[in-house]
Structures are given as C-alpha cells and as structure tokens.
Amino acid sequence: MAMTALLVDGLSVRFGSFQAIDDLSLAIDYGEVRAVIGPNGAGKTTLLDVISGITRPKQGRVLFDGAHEIVGRSEAAIARAGIRRKFQKPSVFEGLSVRQHIAIGADVGFRSRLDTPALEDRVGEVLETVRLADKADALAGALSHGQKQWLEIGMVLASEPKVLMLDEPVAGLTDEETERTASLVRALKRPDRAIVVVEHDMDFVERIADRVTVLHEGRTLFEGSMDRVRADPAVVEVYLGR
Amino acid sequence: MSFWRLPILLSCLLLLASGAQAAPLDRAALVADLCGDAGQMGQAGTALLDVAANGSAEDRAWAAPLAGAVLARGLACDEESAVLAEAGLDALTRAPREPGDKARKPLASLKNRSVFQLADAALALRSASAVGAREAALKTLERKPSQIPDGLLEAAAASETDAGLREQIDALAQTAALNASDPAARIRALASIAENPSRRALTKVSALTSDPAYASNDDFRRAVDAASARIERGIAIGDALATLYNGLSFASILFMAAIGLAIIFGLMGVINLAQGELIMIGAYVTWLVQQGLRYAAPSLLDWYLVLAIPAAFLVTAAIGIAIEVSLLRHLYRRPLMSLLATWAVSLFLINLVRVVFGTQNLQFETPFYVSGGVPVIGDFIFTWNRMFAIAFAIVTLTLTWLVVRKTPLGLNIRAVTQNRDMAACIGIPTRRVDMMAFGLGSGLAGLAGLALSPIYSVNPQMGQNFIIDSFMVVVLGGVGTIAGTVVAALGIGQINVLIEPLWGAVAAKVIVLLMIIAFLQWRPEGLFAVKGRRK
Amino acid sequence: MKRWTADWPFLGLVGLLVVVALAMALFAGTPFGLSRYLANAIGQLAAFAVLALSLDLIWGYLGILSLGHGLFFAVGGYVVAMYLLKHSFVVTGTVPDFLQFMGWKDFPFYWAGFDFFPYALLAAVVVTLLIAGVFGYVSFRSRVSGVYFAIITQALVYVAMLLMFRNDTGFGGNNGMTGFTVMFGWPMGTSGMITGLAVASLVVLAGVLVGCRWLVGSRFGALMLATRDDETRLRTLGYETLRLKLTVWCLSAVIAMIAGMLYVPQVGIINPRLLSPELSLEIAVWVAIGGRGHLVGAVIGALLVNAVKFWLSSAAPDVWPFILSGLIVLVVLVFPNGLIDLARLKLVRPMGPKRIAAEVGEAR
Structure with a gap:
C-alpha cells in the first residue's frame, strides 16, 4: 500500500534573514524508510521541527495520512495523531526511571496508572526491543549516551507510531551500537509505518534506507536510491566540492 | 463688586492727571505736604509715586528715602521744613541738621499708608542698589497691581540689570496692564500675556471673565476669550x-x-x-x-x-x-x-x-x-x-x-x-x-x-525602585540587544510617565505590566530576539 | 520515586507532625502545655511550611520558579482578615480602624457576605484560581519560562503590593487590617484559640504534605518531572503540558492561599508588606535550603529558617539579613540540593555530590 504518509508541499521557513527551508516539496510513503541527508544547515532538522509542530513555517502545507493538515496544530496533537520523533540531542527525563519513560511514551493521558498489566506488557516488550530491560529501574540521568539514544527511540516507538522520525540516531554511538541500531530500524519497518531518518553516517544510511532525499540550502537536490545518490555529480559537488 | 474699584479708578485717574502735568518737581511743596494734614499727605504720597514713575534720576534719588521715613515715623517736621531723623539730614536740602525742639513726627492714616508703601516700593524698585532690595520692592508692588502708576514698570524694566528680576517686572507689568482702566490697553496686554502661556497667566486671564468689562465690552470679551484659548493651547503643548x-x-x-x-x-x-x-x-x-x-x-x-x-x-x-x-x-x-x-x-x-x-x-x-x-x-x-x-x-x-x-x-x-x-x-x-x-x-x-x-x-x-522596571525593559527588549533595550526603555519610561498623571503611579505600573504580559503573547522572546531552531 | 511505604523521611515527618498536634491538643491548658508564645510560633511555622510546600510543588517538581507566591499567600491572608473583621463587627460591633481612618460610614460593597466563613473561603478560592488561572494561562501559553517567568511573577507581586498600599482600595491600605477579636464565634487571643489555630495549622500541613506526596508519586507526578526535565520532549510525545502546568500552578496557588489563611489569624495583622518581593524570594530560599524537589526538605527548610529568624528577630534583628544572605550563598554554592545533600553526604551515601546531582537533575 504505497499510500502517502507525509506530503510536504511548498514549505518555506525563515529565521531572520536565513532561509532555512525554501519552497520544499516532498512525499514520504507508508512502508518505506526514508533517509534525509545533506550538509549542515541544509534544513534537515528544521524540516522535522515543522512536521512535529515545533516550528511554524512561513508558508506551505504538511498533509498527514493524505488528508490531515498538520501545520498550525500543537505538538501534542500532532504526536497523538501518530507522528513521533526522536531528537538530535538525546532528550530524556533525567529524573525518571527507564520504565517510566516507556510507560509515558506508550500511553498518552494524565490519569491512567503506569502499572496496569496491559501497559506493563507493552513496556516489557519495548524494553526488550531497545535492550534496556536490565536497566528498567535506573534513572535516565545515569545512562550512557548510547543508552539514552536507545531509550529515546524506545519512548517514541512505544506508542506504535504511524510516522517515526529519527534525528541522527547513531550520532556518537560505537560501531557495535550503530550496527544494532541499524537492525532495529529495519525491524521497525512495517507496511503501515513511514520511517524518516536524518543522518550523516552514509554507511548507516545505505544499510537502512529505501530511498534517500538530499537537501541543500533548504531545497531538494536529489531523490533516489543510495547508489544513485553516490553517483550523482551535484551531490558529490555539494558534499565534497567546497 | 464695584465698591472697591471706585477708589482705585479714582486714584488711577488722579495719577494720570498728575502724570500729565509732570513739571519740574516742587520739592519744598512736597515736603510741606508731607507735614500737612491727611489730605495733603495723600497728595504727597501720590506725588512720590509719580516721581518714581516719571521723575528724573536726581528727583528719584532725592525722593527715595521720604516714603520710608514717613512710614517709619522717621520724618520730623519742624518750623523750618522737615528732617530725616535717622540719618540726621534735612529732608529738603539733605544738609546735616538736627530737628527743632518742637518737631512733630506725622503719622500716615491707614489709607495713606498704602499709598506710601506703594511709593516706597516703587522708588526702591527704581533706585535701590541691591538686587535683593529691588526684588523685595517688586513683591510689594505685586500685591496691588491695579495701583501701580503707568510707565513705572516699563521704566524699571528698561533700566533693570538683573535678567531674572526684569522678567518678573515684565510679568507684573502685564498684570498691571490687564487691570488698567483703558480697555485698549487691556486688550494689548491680553495679547502680550498670551505670548508666554502658563497656568499663572491663565488664572489671570480667566479672572477677567468676571470683570464688568467682559460683559459690557464685546472687543474686550473677544480678546479675553482668544487669549485664554491661546494660553490653554500653549499649556497643553x-x-x-x-x-x-x-x-x-x-x-x-x-x-x-x-x-x-x-x-x-x-x-x-x-x-x-x-x-x-x-x-x-x-x-x-x-x-x-x-x-x-x-x-x-x-x-x-x-x-x-x-x-x-x-x-x-x-x-x-x-x-x-x-x-x-x-x-x-x-x-x-x-x-x-x-x-x-x-x-x-x-x-x-x-x-x-x-x-x-x-x-x-x-x-x-x-x-x-x-x-x-x-x-x-x-x-x-x-x-x-x-x-x-x-x-x-x-x-x-x-x-x-x-x-x-x-x-x-x-x-x-x-x-x-x-x-x-x-x-x-x-x-x-x-x-x-x-x-x-x-x-x-x-x-x-x-x-x-x-x-x-x-x-x-x-x-x-533606592535600587528597589528601579529594578523591577529595568527587568521589564529586559523582558520587553529581548535578550542582549542594545536596540531592544533602548526601544523598551523608551516605551516603558514614556508609558509610565504618560499614565501617571491620569490614573496615578500605581496604575501606571499595573498597566505597564499588563501590556508586557500581553506583548509576550505576541512575541515571547521580546522585541528584538533572534529566532533560531531549537538547540 | 520510592513507594510511600518505604519513604521513611516522609513517614517520619508526617508522624512527627501528627504527634505534636495531638500532644498540643491533649496537653492544652495543663501544666505540660506549651506557652502561648511557643504554641503561636509553632502555628506560624506550620503555615510557612505549607507555603514552602506550595512553591516546592511547582519549582522542585515542575521546574517553574515563582518569585511571586506571596501574592497567593496574601490573597488567603486578606480574605481571612476580611472575614475576621466583618465577623468581629457583626458579633461585637467593633468598627475596623481603617474604616474610621478613611472616614467611611460602612464597609465597601464587595465586603458583603464576608462574615459568613464558607463564602469567604469560596471567594478566596475563586480569586486565587482567577489570578493564577489567567496569569498562568497567558504565561504558559506563550511559553514564558525560567528566568523570564520568575521576573514577571516578581513584577506581579510588586504591582499587587503597590496596589494594596493605596488607602482607597478598601483593604486597609498601608496600615493593613488588624484588631481581629472574634473567630467562629470565639474570642481570639485566648490560649485555647492560639492552641487551636496551631493544631489546625499542623493538621493542614500534614494533610497537604500527604496530598503532595500522593500527587508526586502518581503518574501525574512522573509527568510533572518529565515536564521539568524536557518539556518539548513531553509535548512531542502527545501531552498537553500547558494543561498540566496550569493545573499544578493553580493547585500550588491554592495551597499558598491556604497557608495565608492559616497565617494571618495567628499573627493578628495583615498589611501589604506580605506582598513585598522580598518575602516571595524568601520562600524560594526556604525551599532551596531544604532541598527543592523534596517535599520533606521544603518543610524542614521552612521550619528551620523561620525558627532561626524568629529567634534572631528578637535577639539581633540587624544580623538576620547577613545570615540569610550567607545561608543562600552557602546553599547555592556548596549544597545545591540543600539539606538533602547534607543528609546524604553524612548519613546515607558517601558517594559525593556528583551522584546526587545526577540523580536529582538540575531544574532549569
């Protein structure tokens, strides 16, 4: 079912005099893992910020699930609709335990208890997936950088999101951790889910991505498979030429 | 209302009459009048006033001590003429001499007293050497603007050396002219008083709306209305x-x-x-x-x-x-x-x-x-x-x-x-x-x-009085921008001062705070914040 | 967060408060009873501890520092003072000083009904929720936080103080309100009344402590900590943090208001100095000294600091500001988590401050 999960249409974002995203259009389908790459300042993180509702664009639309306009809605509403995102800098709650993170990620509500059996099962499942089961009661502040990255991934996937956005999931990880992250991302791929990964690690991108979008100065420079990206002279120029 | 005006008008007329016939001063007659009965003394006082306004420099210098001497009962009249008792000088010739045995020190009647006070002040204003003395004399004159002889203040202003005092004399001259008897002079005075609008000027001019001339003389009424409008505009500005x-x-x-x-x-x-x-x-x-x-x-x-x-x-x-x-x-x-x-x-x-x-x-x-x-x-x-x-x-x-x-x-x-x-x-x-x-x-x-x-x-x-306003400047201006701080300081400073006279200092602070909170709804980072993506 | 059954400091403190309250109630009037001065002091300390809890709830657990919590404290204080004056007037016919001072014949219209305590209580809650709700909504909606929020709350309490200093507002002006003679039909100032108020304050303190403990131990409490640590992260997980913050903020304001209602009958006077920015800052200092993010710490901080202040303000009033500033510097530089650091370093975990800092996390 190659239905469009996210349709970005004519998006522009300015910060003062800096044009972060310039009339960008992009379609991401369900069932694919899409990598978004590009040099620093290309607008990758800003794109994720717009989709998750943190940044309001100057103009343009973002359609979710083919029909729902999400520009202008609150971050929380967008998240509840099924769009979840891991931040570039690992963002966890230092004062909470690992288990609490996953429970918060799994269930959106102020009142329900964190230890109902159904929730417990789901939390255990996710903890196994991100290999933090033995750290379940540790405070997040005491985790290593890699474990924080994984905890955040676990937190965002606990709710079975339809769109999963990962901003530099392997930055600062060891080779072994990168390897495990790659297999995790492939394992998360499902026909009813779109996964968007922003990453600089080309080997990692090559391993996980079905398609690659290259951004440059807020515009799409190239879109296609990793092989063709590597062969494209314009991309090579942007990455190596300067 | 007009009971008290009558004597003033009369004395003004008298002054005008005596001013018109100003001839070389008959000093002997004046001294004689000073020693005369109440009526003669009144004439003498008026004559002294006239000297202050129109007399020659020597006459003024000669007349200067006389009014004060009468008031202080320091003028001793004897057969010869009179003696300024304190200085021991003959009132007429200013040669040193003692008063005669049967010298009499005349007492000015209550009515004459005010004339002599006026004359004394007028003479002092023209010829006293100390600025302080002239200023004190002016203060005395200010109390009776309607009785000041024509030309006195103009002449005094012309010869005045102290700039501050000259301004005060001019202001008094205006007041005096406003209360003059000639409507044309009053209208001229109105025009000139409107040149320098102030609340005091407005008080003076608006007092004229209860003047009989305001009801009876159309030109005068128009002049008063125009002047007060002009002064009000000036005050507003x-x-x-x-x-x-x-x-x-x-x-x-x-x-x-x-x-x-x-x-x-x-x-x-x-x-x-x-x-x-x-x-x-x-x-x-x-x-x-x-x-x-x-x-x-x-x-x-x-x-x-x-x-x-x-x-x-x-x-x-x-x-x-x-x-x-x-x-x-x-x-x-x-x-x-x-x-x-x-x-x-x-x-x-x-x-x-x-x-x-x-x-x-x-x-x-x-x-x-x-x-x-x-x-x-x-x-x-x-x-x-x-x-x-x-x-x-x-x-x-x-x-x-x-x-x-x-x-x-x-x-x-x-x-x-x-x-x-x-x-x-x-x-x-x-x-x-x-x-x-x-x-x-x-x-x-x-x-x-x-x-x-x-x-x-x-x-x-004292620091506490400024600190909260300065915080508000920073919040409003945004982080670390000089331009934002300048604009926010100007805005908060002006709004405070604008609101204060209307509803008081407390309301000013309340309104400034509410405005800042409202403003933050629109721009949470302040006026001049640099926007960027989440770090 | 540990289960409450294993939280010994919490259980110990609640137990202590209950025991002291019981003992005071039982021994009142007997030779074993406390002096009026001491009973009154304990009651006031308890009111301050409630106030400290209200601030700890939003600062320690939500990361929002309010430098204007004296505002809600004063709302409670003013309303209870209005009740006391009106009630005293109805019972004894005493005309309040400030009415005579202003030359007014009768109470202003908005004093109507204040001799009826439930109405006064309702009015206090409504006014508190109105102020806290509107101010909290506009501030949190525009994402004002951290130092900005602290500064604006300080301006808020400052402006309220200027407002109350005016004599024509009908709240006593700069002289405030005093001369309370009757409460709930009983004369004030008797040892029975003093002990009763102190016991009530202790019971309320214990109740608020238990309530706060229940709240922060719940899922809601976990979400409060999550908001403190990374609000954007929580929002992008689907939580409307605005609602959460507003709820806790209003709750905290109401607790502060209750503290004010307990405090004013015991000191017997209220004036706008309760709204001075200094008092609001001092509340933050109690919490910082006790250890923010720890309910027990906030209570102990408030009790200790104020006990020392009570003692010094009669012994050496000029020295107190110097001691207070020294204490602040000490806490801020050496014991960033307050007395909790001290307790852990010495007694429980000899691991040094790094571990503790990692555990507690720095509220931003």
Whole structure:
C-alpha cells in the first residue's frame, strides 16, 4: 500500500534573514524508510521541527495520512495523531526511571496508572526491543549516551507510531551500537509505518534506507536510491566540492 | 463688586492727571505736604509715586528715602521744613541738621499708608542698589497691581540689570496692564500675556471673565476669550512636552539600569537581582567623591558629578567582577540558582550600606550645570538635571555600542552570546568574557546611579525602585540587544510617565505590566530576539 | 520515586507532625502545655511550611520558579482578615480602624457576605484560581519560562503590593487590617484559640504534605518531572503540558492561599508588606535550603529558617539579613540540593555530590 504518509508541499521557513527551508516539496510513503541527508544547515532538522509542530513555517502545507493538515496544530496533537520523533540531542527525563519513560511514551493521558498489566506488557516488550530491560529501574540521568539514544527511540516507538522520525540516531554511538541500531530500524519497518531518518553516517544510511532525499540550502537536490545518490555529480559537488 | 474699584479708578485717574502735568518737581511743596494734614499727605504720597514713575534720576534719588521715613515715623517736621531723623539730614536740602525742639513726627492714616508703601516700593524698585532690595520692592508692588502708576514698570524694566528680576517686572507689568482702566490697553496686554502661556497667566486671564468689562465690552470679551484659548493651547503643548521630557529622562535612567542587565542576560542567561543595589552603590560612590572633594579640593566641588564618573564605574565594575568570580561562575547553566545568589548579594549590599551610612537620604550639592532650567512653553521647563541624565544616557549608549560593536571584547561578547560552545571551541576565553561583561554591565549600573543622583533621592532602598522596571525593559527588549533595550526603555519610561498623571503611579505600573504580559503573547522572546531552531 | 511505604523521611515527618498536634491538643491548658508564645510560633511555622510546600510543588517538581507566591499567600491572608473583621463587627460591633481612618460610614460593597466563613473561603478560592488561572494561562501559553517567568511573577507581586498600599482600595491600605477579636464565634487571643489555630495549622500541613506526596508519586507526578526535565520532549510525545502546568500552578496557588489563611489569624495583622518581593524570594530560599524537589526538605527548610529568624528577630534583628544572605550563598554554592545533600553526604551515601546531582537533575 504505497499510500502517502507525509506530503510536504511548498514549505518555506525563515529565521531572520536565513532561509532555512525554501519552497520544499516532498512525499514520504507508508512502508518505506526514508533517509534525509545533506550538509549542515541544509534544513534537515528544521524540516522535522515543522512536521512535529515545533516550528511554524512561513508558508506551505504538511498533509498527514493524505488528508490531515498538520501545520498550525500543537505538538501534542500532532504526536497523538501518530507522528513521533526522536531528537538530535538525546532528550530524556533525567529524573525518571527507564520504565517510566516507556510507560509515558506508550500511553498518552494524565490519569491512567503506569502499572496496569496491559501497559506493563507493552513496556516489557519495548524494553526488550531497545535492550534496556536490565536497566528498567535506573534513572535516565545515569545512562550512557548510547543508552539514552536507545531509550529515546524506545519512548517514541512505544506508542506504535504511524510516522517515526529519527534525528541522527547513531550520532556518537560505537560501531557495535550503530550496527544494532541499524537492525532495529529495519525491524521497525512495517507496511503501515513511514520511517524518516536524518543522518550523516552514509554507511548507516545505505544499510537502512529505501530511498534517500538530499537537501541543500533548504531545497531538494536529489531523490533516489543510495547508489544513485553516490553517483550523482551535484551531490558529490555539494558534499565534497567546497 | 464695584465698591472697591471706585477708589482705585479714582486714584488711577488722579495719577494720570498728575502724570500729565509732570513739571519740574516742587520739592519744598512736597515736603510741606508731607507735614500737612491727611489730605495733603495723600497728595504727597501720590506725588512720590509719580516721581518714581516719571521723575528724573536726581528727583528719584532725592525722593527715595521720604516714603520710608514717613512710614517709619522717621520724618520730623519742624518750623523750618522737615528732617530725616535717622540719618540726621534735612529732608529738603539733605544738609546735616538736627530737628527743632518742637518737631512733630506725622503719622500716615491707614489709607495713606498704602499709598506710601506703594511709593516706597516703587522708588526702591527704581533706585535701590541691591538686587535683593529691588526684588523685595517688586513683591510689594505685586500685591496691588491695579495701583501701580503707568510707565513705572516699563521704566524699571528698561533700566533693570538683573535678567531674572526684569522678567518678573515684565510679568507684573502685564498684570498691571490687564487691570488698567483703558480697555485698549487691556486688550494689548491680553495679547502680550498670551505670548508666554502658563497656568499663572491663565488664572489671570480667566479672572477677567468676571470683570464688568467682559460683559459690557464685546472687543474686550473677544480678546479675553482668544487669549485664554491661546494660553490653554500653549499649556497643553507645554504639558505634552514636559511629559515627553520627563519620560525621556526616566527612560534614560531605565536604559542605563537595564543595558547592563540585558548584556549579562544575553550572555549568561542570568538576571542580576543585585543590579538595583549596584545603582545604589554608584550613587553612594558619587556622594563619597563629593564629600572627598569638599575636604580635599573645595574649588572642584562643583565638578564632583564629572569627577565621580570613573570612580562610580570602577567601583561597581569591581563589585560586579567579584560577584561573577565568587558566585556566578560556579552556577554555570543554573540560572534560577544564580537568581537566588544575586538576591543574596542584593540583601547583603542593602544592609551593609544601611549599617555603614544609615537609612536617611543623602544630601547632594547641586552644581550650576544641573540646577535650574530654561522655560520653554506653558509650564514646561527644560531642566538641566534631567538633561544631564538624558545626555549621560546618550553618551553611555554610544560608548556601549562602540564597545560591543568595535572592540575585541565586544566581538567576544557577541560571539559567546550567540553560541557559547562554538565560541569556546574557536578559542574565545568564555569565562574571561563573562567576567569582563559582568564588570561592564555592573559599571553601567554604577553610572546610572551617578546620573540619577541629581533627580531622585539616594538611600539604601533606592535600587528597589528601579529594578523591577529595568527587568521589564529586559523582558520587553529581548535578550542582549542594545536596540531592544533602548526601544523598551523608551516605551516603558514614556508609558509610565504618560499614565501617571491620569490614573496615578500605581496604575501606571499595573498597566505597564499588563501590556508586557500581553506583548509576550505576541512575541515571547521580546522585541528584538533572534529566532533560531531549537538547540 | 520510592513507594510511600518505604519513604521513611516522609513517614517520619508526617508522624512527627501528627504527634505534636495531638500532644498540643491533649496537653492544652495543663501544666505540660506549651506557652502561648511557643504554641503561636509553632502555628506560624506550620503555615510557612505549607507555603514552602506550595512553591516546592511547582519549582522542585515542575521546574517553574515563582518569585511571586506571596501574592497567593496574601490573597488567603486578606480574605481571612476580611472575614475576621466583618465577623468581629457583626458579633461585637467593633468598627475596623481603617474604616474610621478613611472616614467611611460602612464597609465597601464587595465586603458583603464576608462574615459568613464558607463564602469567604469560596471567594478566596475563586480569586486565587482567577489570578493564577489567567496569569498562568497567558504565561504558559506563550511559553514564558525560567528566568523570564520568575521576573514577571516578581513584577506581579510588586504591582499587587503597590496596589494594596493605596488607602482607597478598601483593604486597609498601608496600615493593613488588624484588631481581629472574634473567630467562629470565639474570642481570639485566648490560649485555647492560639492552641487551636496551631493544631489546625499542623493538621493542614500534614494533610497537604500527604496530598503532595500522593500527587508526586502518581503518574501525574512522573509527568510533572518529565515536564521539568524536557518539556518539548513531553509535548512531542502527545501531552498537553500547558494543561498540566496550569493545573499544578493553580493547585500550588491554592495551597499558598491556604497557608495565608492559616497565617494571618495567628499573627493578628495583615498589611501589604506580605506582598513585598522580598518575602516571595524568601520562600524560594526556604525551599532551596531544604532541598527543592523534596517535599520533606521544603518543610524542614521552612521550619528551620523561620525558627532561626524568629529567634534572631528578637535577639539581633540587624544580623538576620547577613545570615540569610550567607545561608543562600552557602546553599547555592556548596549544597545545591540543600539539606538533602547534607543528609546524604553524612548519613546515607558517601558517594559525593556528583551522584546526587545526577540523580536529582538540575531544574532549569
């Protein structure tokens, strides 16, 4: 079912005099893992910020699930609709335990208890997936950088999101951790889910991505498979030429 | 209403008549009248008044002591003529002599007394040598503007050497002319009084609406209405200018208090709750410099405000650097704890100053360059103490701008403000920059304390009066921008001063706070914040 | 967060409060009873501890520092003072000083009904929720936080103080309100009344402590900590943090208001100095000294600091500000988590401050 999960249409974002995203259009389908790459300042993180509702664009639309306009809605509403995102800098709650993170990620509500059996099962499942089961009661502040990255991934996937956005999931990880992250991302791929990964690690991108979008100065420079990206002279120029 | 006018009109007519026939003064007849009965004495008093207005210089000098002598019962009349008893001089010839055995000292009747008082004052105004004496004479004349003889004030103004007194004489001349008997003269006076609008002028003019002439004479009524309209317009303009001017001076103080806060906040994310106390310390240093000069170099005392500039800046900058090094440096990225720490400093400084200097207001000399002012229009006086604060703020703004834009320190401050980690990576000593910037910001607070000492009262609590307004300037202006601070200070200063006369100072503060909260709905980062993506 | 059954400091403190309250109630009037001065002091301390809890709830657990909590404290204080004056007037016919001072014949219209305590209580809650709700909504909606929020709350309490200093507002002006003679039909100032108020304060303190403990131990409490640590992260997980913050903020304001209602009958006077920015800052200092993010710490901080202040304000009033500023610097520099650091370093975990800092996390 190659239905469009996210349709970005004519998006522009300015910060003062800096044009972060310039009339960008992009379609991401369900069932694919899409990598978004590009040099620093290309607008990758800003794109994720717009989709998750943190940044309001100057103009343009973002359609979710083919029909729902999400520009202008609150971050929380967008998240509840099924769009979840891991931040570039690992963002966890230092004062909470690992288990609490996953429970918060799994269930959106102020009142329900964190230890109902159904929730417990789901939390255990996710903890196994991100290999933090033995750290379940540790405070997040005491985790290593890699474990924080994984905890955040676990937190965002606990709710079975339809769109999963990962901003530099392997930055600062060891080779072994990168390897495990790659297999995790492939394992998360499902026909009813779109996964968007922003990453600089080309080997990692090559391993996980079905398609690659290259951004440059807020515009799409190239879109296609990793092989063709590597062969494209314009991309090579942007990455190596300067 | 008109009962009391009748004698005035009569005496005016009398004066006019006597003025018209002014011939060489018959001194002997005058002295004789002075020693005569009540009627003759009255004539003599009127004659003396006439001398003051129209007489020659010698006649005036000759007549000057006479009215005073009569009032003080110091004129001794004898067979020959009369003697000025106190000086021991003959009233007519001014040759020294003693009064005769049967000398009689005439007593002026109550009615004549007022004529003699007037004559004495009029003569003093024309011929007294001391400015003070002439001023006192003018005060006496001011009480009876309608009885002042024509031409006296004009002549006195023409020969007056003291500028301030000349203005007062002119003002009185206008009042006198307004109350003159000739409607044409009154209309002319109305036109000239409207030239310099003020509340006093308005009171004078509006009093004329109950004058009989207002009802009976159309021209006069039109002139009164036109004059009061013109004066009211002038007062309105003057009030508007005064409000702007006061707002500008308040904004200048706010700016100087807030610019240091804004730089520090932009750089370190720290609000210095002790900024108000640094202002206070700046004012106290200024006072100490004044006291030092009083003992060491009294001739330079007038220049203490200028000489204290480096002292106020350096002392407060040193305190600021000490705060940064001993406290804030250890609270890196814990801005709320820094808030408490700087409050501890503020508490300490207030109580230290209270213990050392006491709680009373400090007394400051007022040097000539911050005293008085130039009246402009209406009741607006361009006062020099406020101008001092404004000029000081402009100089401070310029220098701060130069430091931030044109010096290596400023470049470092801007770099660290924008991205601390990156600045550290390229080798900028960020901690040193913090320290220097904190010193700069604190020094500017000290200068604010110096600049406000001629306007506001100086005591250990004074910092509290400015600090919340300065915080609001920083919140409104946005993080670490000079332009934002200037605009926000001007805005808050002006709004405060604008609202104050309408609903009071408290309402002004309430409204300013509400406006800032409302404004933050629209731009949460302040006026001039640089937007960027989440870091 | 540990289960409450294993939280010994919490259980110990609640137990202590209950025991002291019981003992005071039982021994009142007997030779074993406390002096009036001491009973009154304990009651006031308890009111301050409630106030500290209200601030700890939002600062320690939500990361929002309010430098204007004296505002809500004063709302409670003013309303209870209005009740007391009106009630005293109805029972004894005493005309309040401020009415005579202003030359007014009768109470202003908005005093109507304040002799009826439930109405006064309702009015206090409504006014508190109105102020806290509107101010909190506009501030949190525009994402004002951290130092900005602290500064604006300080301006808020400052403006309220200026407002109350005016004599024509009908709330006593700069002299405030005093001369309370009757409460709930009983005369004030008797040892029975003093003990009763102190016991009530202790019971309320214990109740608020238990309530707060329940709240922060719940899922809601976990979400509060999550908001403190990374609000954007929580929002992008689907939580409307605005609602959460507003709820806790209003709750905290109401607790502060209750503290004010307990405090004013015991000191017998209210004036605008309760609204001075200094008092609001001092509340933050109690919490910081006790250890923010720890309910027990906040209570102990408030009790200790105020006990020392009570003692010094009669012994050496000029020294107190210096001691207070010294304490703040000490806490801020050496014990960033307050007395909790001290307790852990010495007694429980000899691991040094790094571990503790990692555990507690720095509220931003």
